[in-house]
Amino acid sequence: MSKAYEGPLATKFIGTPSEIYDDKGDFWVVDFPRSITHHHTYGLLTPFFKGLTEGKLMATKCTNPECTENSVWLPPRADCPDCYARTEWVEVPTVGKIYAYTMLDYAGIGIEMETPYWQVDVQIEGVDTIFKGYLKQGKPVTGMPVKAEFRTENPTHTILDVCWVPIEG
Amino acid sequence: MIKFGKGNLRVPQWSRRVFMVAGGCTPFRKYFPEYKLEELVMMGYKMMLEDNDLKMSPKEIKDQIQYCAYGEFADHFQDQLLCEAKIHDYLGLDPLWNNGIKTGGATGGAAVLNGAMAVASGYADTVLVCGWERMDEVDTRTGNFYISTAACKDFETRMGRIYSSYYAPMANRFAEAYNLSEVTRAKVAVKNRGYAMSNPNAQQPGHHTVEEVLESRMSAYPLRFLECCAMTAGSASVLLCNEEMAYKLSDHPVELFMAGGTHTLRVADRRHMEIPLLPNEPEGMYDDLLAESGRWPGFESFLAARFAAYLAYRMAGIKEPLDELDLVELHDAFTISDIQTYGDIGLRPYGQEPDYIESGDAYYGGKCPSNLSGGLLGTMHAVGATGIWQAAEVLWQIQGKYDKFHGDEKWWQRAGKEKPADWKSLQVPDAKQGLWISHAGVGSHVTCGILRKAW
Ligand SMILES: [Zn+2]
Numbered sequence A: 001m002s003k004a005y006e007g008p009l010a011t012k013f014i015g016t017p018s019e020i021y022d023d024k025g026d027f028w029v030v031d032f033p034r035s036i037t038h039h040h041t042y043g044l045l046t047p048f049f050k051g052l053t054e055g056k057l058m059a060t061k062c063t064n065p066e067c068t069e070n071s072v073w074l075p076p077r078a079d080c081p082d083c084y085a086r087t088e089w090v091e092v093p094t095v096g097k098i099y100a101y102t103m104l105d106y107a108g109i110g111i112e113m114e115t116p117y118w119q120v121d122v123q124i125e126g127v128d129t130i131f132k133g134y135l136k137q138g139k140p141v142t143g144m145p146v147k148a149e150f151r152t153e154n155p156t157h158t159i160l161d162v163c164w165v166p167i168e169g
Numbered sequence B: 001m002i003k004f005g006k007g008n009l010r011v012p013q014w015s016r017r018v019f020m021v022a023g024g025c026t027p028f029r030k031y032f033p034e035y036k037l038e039e040l041v042m043m044g045y046k047m048m049l050e051d052n053d054l055k056m057s058p059k060e061i062k063d064q065i066q067y068c069a070y071g072e073f074a075d076h077f078q079d080q081l082l083c084e085a086k087i088h089d090y091l092g093l094d095p096l097w098n099n100g101i102k103t104g105g106a107t108g109g110a111a112v113l114n115g116a117m118a119v120a121s122g123y124a125d126t127v128l129v130c131g132w133e134r135m136d137e138v139d140t141r142t143g144n145f146y147i148s149t150a151a152c153k154d155f156e157t158r159m160g161r162i163y164s165s166y167y168a169p170m171a172n173r174f175a176e177a178y179n180l181s182e183v184t185r186a187k188v189a190v191k192n193r194g195y196a197m198s199n200p201n202a203q204q205p206g207h208h209t210v211e212e213v214l215e216s217r218m219s220a221y222p223l224r225f226l227e228c229c230a231m232t233a234g235s236a237s238v239l240l241c242n243e244e245m246a247y248k249l250s251d252h253p254v255e256l257f258m259a260g261g262t263h264t265l266r267v268a269d270r271r272h273m274e275i276p277l278l279p280n281e282p283e284g285m286y287d288d289l290l291a292e293s294g295r296w297p298g299f300e301s302f303l304a305a306r307f308a309a310y311l312a313y314r315m316a317g318i319k320e321p322l323d324e325l326d327l328v329e330l331h332d333a334f335t336i337s338d339i340q341t342y343g344d345i346g347l348r349p350y351g352q353e354p355d356y357i358e359s360g361d362a363y364y365g366g367k368c369p370s371n372l373s374g375g376l377l378g379t380m381h382a383v384g385a386t387g388i389w390q391a392a393e394v395l396w397q398i399q400g401k402y403d404k405f406h407g408d409e410k411w412w413q414r415a416g417k418e419k420p421a422d423w424k425s426l427q428v429p430d431a432k433q434g435l436w437i438s439h440a441g442v443g444s445h446v447t448c449g450i451l452r453k454a455w
Helices: A043-053 B037-050 B058-062 B083-090 B107-121 B140-148 B164-178 B182-198 B210-215 B243-249 B287-293 B303-316 B335-344 B354-358 B375-379 B383-398 B402-406 B409-414
Strands: A020-022 A057-061 A088-092 A095-104 A117-123 A130-135 A145-150 A162-166 B019-025 B067-072 B097-101 B126-134 B218-220 B233-241 B254-262 B327-329 B433-439 B445-453
Touching: A043 A057, A095 A130, A095 B164, A095 B218, A117 B164, B019 B037, B019 B243, B019 B383, B037 B058, B037 B083, B037 B126, B037 B233, B067 B083, B067 B107, B067 B383, B083 B097, B083 B126, B097 B107, B107 B126, B107 B233, B107 B254, B107 B383, B107 B433, B107 B445, B126 B383, B164 B218, B164 B335, B182 B210, B182 B335, B182 B354, B182 B375, B233 B243, B233 B383, B254 B303, B303 B335, B303 B433, B303 B445, B327 B383, B335 B354, B335 B433, B383 B402, B383 B433, B383 B445
Parallel strands: A130 A162, B067 B097, B067 B126, B327 B433
Antiparallel strands: A057 A088, A095 A117, A095 A145, A117 A130, A145 A162, B019 B233, B019 B254, B126 B233, B254 B445, B433 B445
16 A cells, blocks of 8 residues: 655745736736747748758649649648649749739737838749748839849748849849 | 539538527627626627527526537637637536637638538537637737737748738739729728727727728738727627527527638639639629639639638529628628628629729618628627627627617616717618628638528
């Protein structure tokens, strides 16, 4: 038969008391603060994010001869949703045309660019999707030619490592 | 999917008819610290049980419930996983089966659809559909970031951390493609916020002018603050039944037809495809439009909404939506998403969406008024509750109870507000049939529900 623990029981509170945020009514609202880090994998799409740090736009293409679409995907995807074949990596042009845009003034918390800035959706020849990014300088109009720039030094390892600038002339 | 397979367009055939008999909701507020979440849910649930002229006592109705479909958008906001279990226990409904439903902004609609499937299949005769959101535990910009994590976190979220920036590019495209002026967009905000003046539960009612809307602070160009809904704390419930129970419980049951559609989360990935045609749209009617844009749904339209309407109209046997619907409640989270939807659900053909507003059809007294409840812009977007509350508003219109639930001093007092001296009834005379749309971020999930007078 196991014996109950007989040592001293002296648990100390080592946390932080919750601050009262609002007690102006008949209720208490208390603060639950936190700071959390997630470890997020890029999985099979890692070559895309690596590509950005090397100044390349890597897309995926379905090359399955049985596939009805053989689409080129940017954002890339490892598996073709039309035929379920594994896709292949292809480098796509780093120039395109503005398809849509917005000037972002009021952004959510944690925004990593100075506001306001232009968010742009770029149509790239040979790519079946329209790629979202941001314009580093200039003012977008629909159809305006743009080229990609990459943050190859001090990359963020996120989608913010690519942006667009107008092609002059 | 960009090409439909043989089976994909089958119209749902429910094994049993489905009815809605009662609805309830809380007042909607930006900050609602007087009540815990489960207490707010109880408030809307009790209103559903007690105030809908049902022919059984609240306890007798509770004793009839067999299944619950619960809508909650984001565990982030509640800061509680498995909130459904806490709510279900609080409502005293254990051990009945419940399902938690999550489809972004369409969560409320999806919960109604889920509850309807339970009735239609025979799993249950009496179903509680209930939803909630408590968006007041964090500040607005943190809330905007939480919501933006419903965009693609690898390729989109970082680009704005706010949903207005994912709709705004659509607004600019739409303006160029279909000749939409910002004045027409502003009129949607003026209309819906104005209608919210008659709703005791409304969070952001106001008699605004087009100029005020256009002069309000920019969120993401061209969408201004007054064109965007706010964050809300609140809850809503509706009661669904099979035919027998519907007439036992109510002298004024309403029949429900409903379907849903989805589309890729990232607008970027929406490849060109064929337009599924509504019953009133002849083959080839969009050939010219497609020749010009080269891309459908592009950034202008929502495949998910079109697909949901494609199915729901056929389920309900509706041929001419504008003629056969007496009112609609649309998901006006943003003025632009409201306008985009007019084409998707056939209130106008694609390309002519602005005319639904400009013609007057969309106004009280018009051919098919929209968002007399005040909509999301004027009244609420407590996300998990939204599509359920919209259904309740359509239900009450068809039951002729608009005044009962909006004009009675009791509700103004509950909301802690004074009924305006110029309060105006927005009851649609002799409303027989209405539709509501529940819509998730940039059209990733959309449900289309149709309610029809059944007495
Ligand atoms: Zn393929």
